[in-house]
Amino acid sequence: MYGEGDYFGQPVRLLCYQRQFIYWLYEYNPATGERRFREGMLEVPKGNGKTPPNGWVQLFDLLGPPLFGPKGSPVIPVAAASFEQADLLFGDMKHCCRESPTLRHHVDVFDTEILLRNGHGRAFRVAAVAGTNDGGRPSSLGADEIHEWTGPKERVHLVLANGLAKRANSMVLNTTTPGSDLDSMAGRKHLYGYRVNAGEVQDDRFLFVHYGVQDGAYDLEDEEQLRAAVLAANPAAGAFLRTDDVIAPYYQIPEFEFRRYHLGQWTRAEECWLPPGAWEACAGEVELDPELPSHAAVDMAYKHDSVAVVVAQLGEDGKVWPSSLASRWRSPSPTRRRADP
Template identity: 30%
Template sequence: MRRGDGPAVVDFIETLCTVTKDSFAGPSGSSLTLRDWQQTLLAHLFARRPDGRRRHRIALIGEPRKNGKSGLGAGIALDGLFECEGAEVYSCAGDKEQARIVFGDAKRMVDASPDLSEAIKPYKDALEVIGSGSVYRCLSAEAFTKEGLRPTRVVFDELHVQPNPDLWNVMSLAMGAQLDPLIVAITTAGVKTDSRGLDSICYQLFQYGQRLAAGEEVDPTFFMAWWGAPDEADHRLEETWRIANPAYGDLIDPEDFASAVKRTPEAEFRTKRLNQWVNTATAWLPAGAWDACATGGPIEDGAEVCIGFDGSFNGDSTAITVVSCTEVPHVDVIAAWERPQQAGQDWTVPILEVEDALRQACRRWNVREIVCDPYRWGRTYQVLEEERLPVVEFPQSPARMIPATTRFYESVMNRTLTHSGDPRLARHLSNCVIRTDSRGSRLSKDAKHSPRKIDLAVSAVMALERAVQEPEPDPTPQFWNWADL
């Protein structure tokens, strides 16, 4: 980046920070040399806007284990001590022991550097810059004790293990009084849920970053860099290890991977070594199965299709998908509405916009059916019927959803459907798990109150179920003239 503090941060780390343990990075006490990918990362992380303000306030950096996260985090924290007079820098983690990892590395860097030792006075759980009032402390997840802080820079280590979002929320809100604060989470992936059974703060931020990358939302204050293997990749192959780990063969010993893959459970290997997310419940579609059906192309205008509509009023999302009525059905997304991250609880789905999207779809294609569950959308159902659009009720009862879910799954696994590769639909499908009872298996979220969206998946399942069926004959409507009776 041409504009920003990245080069200065790189210079600070390489000049004053050291390797704290003997490793592939070098012997303990040697200068910490940042790799090209780390320098590029810092250039983006510390970019500034044309008006001179810092571009990003919140950052999520995902790397598998052993890629130098702790050393980089310690360097970022120490640099923050000299950013301004009275700086407040914190290392945060799920527990005190974890929080002390980055802080401990920073303290050893101070001990090993004459320049830093002259400027910084060390304490058991704090580092203080002599004369400036700047202080660096480590904190654990007991968030209720952290009110009243005014952090200028925060480094969250392994954000995925936070038991709840309390500490993150406290630190994020506390930064509001500072001019250019920065909170950086450097983490590996993990399970998607926290101790409450809800989406972890780390997974929430990861999905938010995905939406930004896909252009679904715009938020220049948020930055995400994520290294990891594709979900469908074979975790046993060296090629996969190299894709996921930017420091493979440099800071990481390849022989360690060859040994670890033989003795580590697959789910743990995927999270810790490949930086992949895993569900606490069994995911519906196997990794890579959906991607294998992608063709990238849209459905041609004028084609015969079925449209799936899964709507909510607030607090969730509303989705419209389309499936071609062809020998090999093709699935695509028409539109989706999700409550934005910054929106309050009073946000509602724009009903008129949803109705107009359905009308436009009927102008574009030869729509056999608009398949929908009319729950909470009775007005729209009535309006579209009055306009003589082909609305068909599809209540999401077990009797309907269980066979439809099975059909969709078999079509994906047998590759007897294709899709356009829309990232929103892929995300909703990845959020689906299977709930099984005496009546059979059907789609669900991983946790009862999870904010993860699955509405595009549900609407696609409904649309496919109707698209592969023979159209029902439309009985000739009967009209009576009351004067003739």
């Protein structure tokens, strides 16, 4: 059953992209009968309904039949970067149990825990901000908005995921929107997923699906291309996600935020000090005067920023003139596009 929202209490009707992802997630190894994927990552722009399926998967692992052998006692931490975010995922699970005429008879639902009524098993809320202890034996882990799991919070994910090795056919499911730092946990998983899908790395246990559009594929200043970009990046557009409501913020918020939240693109910074195109508009031909002193400036890059070398002179008009010989280049960054396994 759906949790809070327009469809509260109604039976779930999976969208095509949700159904396809779940089909992939529950593939099994025909040679062993075991679960194929031990870690999944679904990366989708905001508003496409990525969090509820994570909760439904966790409930199925808590209450469903043993598809991959004996389940023992399911132990399922449901986690996010903060208690508020964890409540979104865990709240969907609680509402699903309370509103379902079937599930309500099999579980006891509390604020931070769901317990099997007849048997051993539980799902419980965890917030990365609070930290966690070693020694758990989770059978499944639901982690939401992992792009916010930065700094010390990354270790919480590591500790919980390491505990899965103690259980047969365990699984971690990550759901997230793109972030702003590819050197974060989510960024590294994003890059790793592309390498797996491209065949550069052989990892049959990692499922990665990313919905988004490639940088530069659409001219967002053109209204028709803006709409086409939104439709291409958002698998729920035209269903419960209202396309016009997604397009409207483009004219109200910084473009880099729109690209990250609504087009599924990773950005290189949380804030931009220049609007798109402002730096390029400064381009022009300048010849330095060999009779005047010249000054050189170098700006190095640490990650995926620009590297710049500029030679400049102070002209007789009091203006600083940079040399047209100055070179600028970017350190390599990954192609961003939708990647299907």
